[in-house]
Amino acid sequence: MAATRSKSENRSQERREKILQAAISLFSEQGYHHSSTRQIAKTAGVSEGTVFNNFESKSALLEVIIQGFYERLRNTAQEGLVNKHSCKEQFDFLAENHICVISEDNFLLMRLLAVYFSEHFNFYLDYRNSSIFKHSKIYTSLFDQVIREGIARKELKEDIKLSAMRDLFFGSMEYGVRSMLAQLETEETALNQKQLKAYAHTLCQPIWQSMANPKELHSKINEKELDLCERLERIAERLEEKI
Structure with missing residues (x-):
C-alpha cells in the first residue's frame, strides 16, 4: 500500500x-x-x-510560478554568498545574481509581477498579508544580513537606515530592469552575463559608496598604495643590481 x-x-x-x-x-x-x-x-x-x-485557477498558477522565481533567487543567492567573504564582495554578488536571475526567460518574472499586480487590485492595500510579500521578505532578508554583518565588521557606517538602503538596492535594479526591457524591445538584442553584471555594478555602486565606512575605504586605499610602493622598491633594487 x-x-x-x-x-x-x-x-x-x-x-x-x-x-x-x-x-x-x-x-x-x-x-x-x-x-x-x-x-x-x-x-x-x-x-x-x-x-x-x-x-485552483490560472491566477493561482501564476502565483506559484512567481513564488518559484523568488525561491530560485534566494537559493542562488545563498549558495553564492558562501564563497564571498568581504561585505563588498557579498554586496556585489547579490546585485549580480539578482539581475542575472531576473533576466532569465526573457525577464519573465518582471512581466508576471506586472500581471499579478494588475490582476489583484487590492494587492498594495494588503501587501503584508500576501504570499508574494512573504517570499520577497525571505529573499531580501539576505541583503539585511549582509549589511548587518558589514556594520559589525566596521566595513559599513553604523548609522545606516537599513530599510531605506534595501529599498534603494532592489528598487534601483527593478527600475533598471524595466529600462533594459524597453531597450530590448527597441533594439532586439539580448545582454550577455558580463554586460548584465556590469550594469548591476553601475546601478548599485552609488548605494555602496553611501554606506561604506570612510575609514575602511581610506584603509583599503592606503593598503593599495603601500603594496604599489613595495613593488616599485623591489623593481628599483633589481635594476640597481644589474647596473
Missing part, C-alpha cells in the same frame, strides 16, 4: 511540474493573457481538468 501510494504521489508531482513548466513556457512566449488553461494542459500532456485539480 505504501509503495503504491508513493508511486501515485510521484506521478502527481510529475504532472504538477509538467503543468508549471508548460505555463512558464507559454507565458514567456505569448504572455499570460494569451495563454489559456486549455493550451497549458495540451502543452503539459494532461487534461484541462488535471490543471484545475492541481491549481
Whole structure:
C-alpha cells in the first residue's frame, strides 16, 4: 500500500511540474493573457481538468510560478554568498545574481509581477498579508544580513537606515530592469552575463559608496598604495643590481 501510494504521489508531482513548466513556457512566449488553461494542459500532456485539480485557477498558477522565481533567487543567492567573504564582495554578488536571475526567460518574472499586480487590485492595500510579500521578505532578508554583518565588521557606517538602503538596492535594479526591457524591445538584442553584471555594478555602486565606512575605504586605499610602493622598491633594487 505504501509503495503504491508513493508511486501515485510521484506521478502527481510529475504532472504538477509538467503543468508549471508548460505555463512558464507559454507565458514567456505569448504572455499570460494569451495563454489559456486549455493550451497549458495540451502543452503539459494532461487534461484541462488535471490543471484545475492541481491549481485552483490560472491566477493561482501564476502565483506559484512567481513564488518559484523568488525561491530560485534566494537559493542562488545563498549558495553564492558562501564563497564571498568581504561585505563588498557579498554586496556585489547579490546585485549580480539578482539581475542575472531576473533576466532569465526573457525577464519573465518582471512581466508576471506586472500581471499579478494588475490582476489583484487590492494587492498594495494588503501587501503584508500576501504570499508574494512573504517570499520577497525571505529573499531580501539576505541583503539585511549582509549589511548587518558589514556594520559589525566596521566595513559599513553604523548609522545606516537599513530599510531605506534595501529599498534603494532592489528598487534601483527593478527600475533598471524595466529600462533594459524597453531597450530590448527597441533594439532586439539580448545582454550577455558580463554586460548584465556590469550594469548591476553601475546601478548599485552609488548605494555602496553611501554606506561604506570612510575609514575602511581610506584603509583599503592606503593598503593599495603601500603594496604599489613595495613593488616599485623591489623593481628599483633589481635594476640597481644589474647596473
